[in-house]
Amino acid sequence: MKIVIAPDSFKGAATAKEVADAIEKGVRVVAPGAECVKVPMADGGEGTVQSLVDATGGELVSAEVTGPLGTPVTAWYGLLGDGVTAVIEMAAASGIQFVNDDTKDPLRTTTFGTGELIEDALDRGVTSFIIGLGGSATNDGGAGMAQALGVRLLDDQGRELPFGGAALADLSSIDVSGLDARLDSVRILLASDVTNPLTGERGASAVFGPQKGATGDMVSVLDDALRHYAALIRDQLGREVEGVPGAGAAGGLGAGFLAFTHAAMRSGVQTVVEATHLKEKAQGADVCFTGEGGIDYQTQYGKAPMGTAQAVKSVSPQCKVIALAGSKGAGIEQLYDVGIDAVFSVSPGAVSLQEAIAGTLDNVASCTQNLMRLLV
Known part of the structure; x- marks a missing residue:
């Protein structure tokens, strides 16, 4: 049997x-x-890293990165048994667990640490990524992640934008000349079952912002900023991210990956099925x-x-x-x-x-x- x-x-x-x-x-x-x-299985949410490490005989790796509030945190990700695939839960670096009722502020929280985890994995020779989107404290459209990977987000005076989704309202130009060139040749799967677009009544700010501390006024500010961000991505990079299903996942981090990498959206559990070779087994x-x-x-x-x-x-x-x-x-x-x-x-x-x-x-x-x- x-x-x-x-x-x-x-x-x-x-x-x-x-x-x-x-x-x-x-x-x-x-x-x-x-x-x-x-x-061992998972659906792309919490526990995905551990399950895939266990299922493939991989290992956990720790790194000190920038947390959602801009302060250092220790985050973990998995290197799978094949030695070239990393599985990252964005919440490990940019998650809601790093803020509380007094400190949560989706106007200013950042995904910079998630980008730093990707850089760490690239330095270890990783050529394939599985990114779990969920549990974020952020609403920055993946801007922080992009900045950590070398993208410059500039205002009309040529100054780098500060962290946070609200700052995107001042975005004037996007400079991708410094984007890590290794990203051109890596495979990135975004594991998420969220189908929300970036903006609008079903967007990242309106649906998920209140869970991260956004008031009604803050939701409006963030939604307008993300809409402006998406417009510049479309005009300057030639990529449409605003209405893509899943772009609103993890405070718009889905949109950031779609804008600055060659990432593809995938059902969380189907990603795990593929990574564990469940069908073959x-x-x-x-x-x-x-x-x-x-x-x-x-x-x-x-x-x-x-x-x-x-x-x-x-x-x-x-x-x-x-x-x-x-x-x-x-x-x-x-x-x-x-x-x-x-x-x-x-x-x-x-x-x-x-x-x-x-x-x-x-x-x-x-x-x-x-x-x-x-x-x-």
């Missing part, structure tokens, strides 16, 4: 690798001779265990268990896909027609949240063991 074990993390409780190990433990009790193929599988902390009807919209199920079924249609969850929500029956065959909660009964979190790995192993007794 070939069993693919490809869960996402149980957020706040266990990493994807830890969950995969617990599932294997449960399998081995009942079927010690089963062929178990473990592929799942050929001939009889059973697939996947899962995440909470599963409900929204799981079908780009979450890791659904992407895993569809990838596995595409190469092994006979494979039974079983999803394990810390908690089940409404509408899980919608998942049965689109790739997942069954959903089980690992909870042993009525327990407190703290008890459930503490017992996650034991509960996963126990639930898997019971399911295996039905399968063999």
